Amino acid sequence: MYDFIRGPMVWVAFLVFILGTVYQVYRFYRWSRPQERYRVRIPFGKPPKDPEEKPEEPELTWSQKMRLNVVGVNPVMVSVTTIFHLALVLTPFFVLGHNVLLDLAWHASLPSLPEAFTDGLTVVVIAGGVFFLLRRMLYKRVRAISTAYDYIVLFIATAPFITGFMAYHHLGDYDTVILLHLLAGEIMLMAVPFTKLVHMPYFFINRFVLVHENTLGAGGSRVWR
Amino acid sequence: MSPNDQAPINQDEVREILDQHKDKMKTALRVCAHCTLCADSCFLFHVHDKDPRYMPSHKFINSIGKLYKKRGKIDRAGFKEMEEIVWRRCVLCTRCYCPLGIDIPEMIAIARSICRSQDVYFQWSELEQPAD
Numbered sequence: 001m002y003d004f005i006r007g008p009m010v011w012v013a014f015l016v017f018i019l020g021t022v023y024q025v026y027r028f029y030r031w032s033r034p035q036e037r038y039r040v041r042i043p044f045g046k047p048p049k050d051p052e053e054k055p056e057e058p059e060l061t062w063s064q065k066m067r068l069n070v071v072g073v074n075p076v077m078v079s080v081t082t083i084f085h086l087a088l089v090l091t092p093f094f095v096l097g098h099n100v101l102l103d104l105a106w107h108a109s110l111p112s113l114p115e116a117f118t119d120g121l122t123v124v125v126i127a128g129g130v131f132f133l134l135r136r137m138l139y140k141r142v143r144a145i146s147t148a149y150d151y152i153v154l155f156i157a158t159a160p161f162i163t164g165f166m167a168y169h170h171l172g173d174y175d176t177v178i179l180l181h182l183l184a185g186e187i188m189l190m191a192v193p194f195t196k197l198v199h200m201p202y203f204f205i206n207r208f209v210l211v212h213e214n215t216l217g218a219g220g221s222r223v224w225r
Numbered sequence: 226m227s228p229n230d231q232a233p234i235n236q237d238e239v240r241e242i243l244d245q246h247k248d249k250m251k252t253a254l255r256v257c258a259h260c261t262l263c264a265d266s267c268f269l270f271h272v273h274d275k276d277p278r279y280m281p282s283h284k285f286i287n288s289i290g291k292l293y294k295k296r297g298k299i300d301r302a303g304f305k306e307m308e309e310i311v312w313r314r315c316v317l318c319t320r321c322y323c324p325l326g327i328d329i330p331e332m333i334a335i336a337r338s339i340c341r342s343q344d345v346y347f348q349w350s351e352l353e354q355p356a357d
Contacts (some may be wrong), residue, residue: 031248044356070324086319134338141261144277150259199325202256206326213319214326224249 005182018109020193021201032222036212084128091121122165129158153196159184239297246335250293253327266322281321281329284310288336304345311336312347
């Protein structure tokens, strides 16, 4: 059992994660098309407008700008969610234990952060998870659209960190905990393309590739078919 | 009252419109993390004392989301409920903001066209007149 979860199952999990994500991105590209550039015929006699010229924006004070921005409206949620997501995605790459395993297997690894620091980041992820859990349970507006599925997804995303923390601090039976940690990580990876966690690739698609009012970066390049 | 108020729902017609927009809807429903960050961008949410039913996410999950999940199998009473959501709880001002980039107004617009295809739509004459 241990050998299977440590061996072939890891490959299966990574394959499902990578191929599944590629499939989701492929599906988006099949469902969308490049934005057409319309040719506007300039009426005779009117001087052509400089396309670079932008309409004058009203001057806003700093506090007015914050009121129009999600950061100003929900500062706590935005800060927690940003830190939570960054820590969740980045921590696993720089954990010493993971890199030792990589080195043993491939004689190559990523640089590792001090163990105390990654331990702190793990606590940050768990704390973020607790924040989201309490928010979902206690905040009227979140409860109104929450289903069991939301709680399950939150658990899938944080379980690898809870078990990782327990394994590092030798809480509980180590062999069982490390097995659960492996399993939790594999389940999370496989869940990304096929559950609500698909917002991981879709955040970038929706906010950087799709053309709409709130597109970030270069303003997007594709629209739905 | 709409002209065909008692006529049965033509589910094939509903499914046809659903299928036309399947890709967008499927993605929107799956990507929505139920974070409720969209709530504060809706002026109706604020006007109605922060009633969660006025959250943009609540509106699209309970209109187009319900239609999609039930593959259009919703009776006329269900459609009446949807009319309340997509016309009276939303004015399609398109000011809602989703941090994950979901086009919520488009979802509501699709729900409106499905309702219209079944002769369910908002009528001013049905509005209660304020007492003098």
